[in-house]
Amino acid sequence: MDIRVDLHTHTIMSSCGIHSALEMISAAKEKGLEAIAVTDHGPLLGGRLPSTFFDRFENPIPGIRLLKGVELNLEHEGTGVDIPPQFIPYCDILILGLHETVPSGKDRTYYTERLLAAIEANSFIDGITHPNSYSYPVDYPVLARAAKAAGVALELNNSKVRYKRVHDSETRALIRACIDSGCPVMVNSDSHTVNELGDLSHILALIQEEGLPEHQIVNRSLGSTLEWLDRRKKFKKETN
Numbered sequence: 684m685d686i687r688v689d690l691h692t693h694t695i696m697s698s699c700g701i702h703s704a705l706e707m708i709s710a711a712k713e714k715g716l717e718a719i720a721v722t723d724h725g726p727l728l729g730g731r732l733p734s735t736f737f738d739r740f741e742n743p744i745p746g747i748r749l750l751k752g753v754e755l756n757l758e759h760e761g762t763g764v765d766i767p768p769q770f771i772p773y774c775d776i777l778i779l780g781l782h783e784t785v786p787s788g789k790d791r792t793y794y795t796e797r798l799l800a801a802i803e804a805n806s807f808i809d810g811i812t813h814p815n816s817y818s819y820p821v822d823y824p825v826l827a828r829a830a831k832a833a834g835v836a837l838e839l840n841n842s843k844v845r846y847k848r849v850h851d852s853e854t855r856a857l858i859r860a861c862i863d864s865g866c867p868v869m870v871n872s873d874s875h876t877v878n879e880l881g882d883l884s885h886i887l888a889l890i891q892e893e894g895l896p897e898h899q900i901v902n903r904s905l906g907s908t909l910e911w912l913d914r915r916k917k918f919k920k921e922t923n
């Protein structure tokens with residue numbers, strides 16, 4: 684299975700990143716990717732979102748497409764997320780992940796409901812990152828059915844498997860929920876270093892064993908990615 688677009692990467696604009704956007708884009712091109720989304724953390728998690736990135740920085744390296752995005756955080760309570768509204772029109776993709784900005788120690792129902800409410804309230808959310816987390820457990824079938832209904836992609840995250848942050852059985856359960864619901868899926872590296880780019884081998888091994896149909900993966904190529912983002916745009920128009 685060949686995945687030529689990475690929709691989840693971090694640069695030095697995230698406090699956990701170590702490379703510039705230019706270094707990440709250049710490394711992605713070298714590794715044969717057709718496009719890379721730079722999705723630094725929102726400000727609630729210490730991310731810096733300079734307006735120059737959003738309104739002035741355009742495809743700096745020929746032969747690879749830059750997609751601009753943010754990995755959003757939920758506010759402590761409610762459905763608010765941490766993107767300055769003026770940046771939304773410049774973003775190609777907005778993804779939301781549960782991080783330490785939400786209360787810890789709650790149950791599956793709590794985190795599932797937080798995500799469902801956020802998807803419902805913010806039609807600009809295109810995808811949910813790493814739903815397979817011990818810190819913020821979610822009900823995969825319920826989330827996957829909601830994702831299917833809203834055209835939102837659930838992420839299968841290589842780093843979680845590569846660095847053994849979650850047991851493979853959790854990731855397999857998430858993959859099976861994606862298969863059963865038929866929801867859009869994005870397979871991403873969540874790269875924080877250039878050497879993590881272009882390697883999805885850990886998550887792809889599980890995807891292949893569980894038998895996720897390839898057509899469910901939206902970021903196989905730049906073409907399939909843009910087609911999905913176009914469908915998302917139409918969905919946003921209808922719901923706004």
Ligand SMILES: [Zn+2]
Nearest residue numbers: 754780812813
């Ligand atoms: Zn994350």
Ligand SMILES: [Zn+2]
Nearest residue numbers: 691693754873
């Ligand atoms: Zn991330």
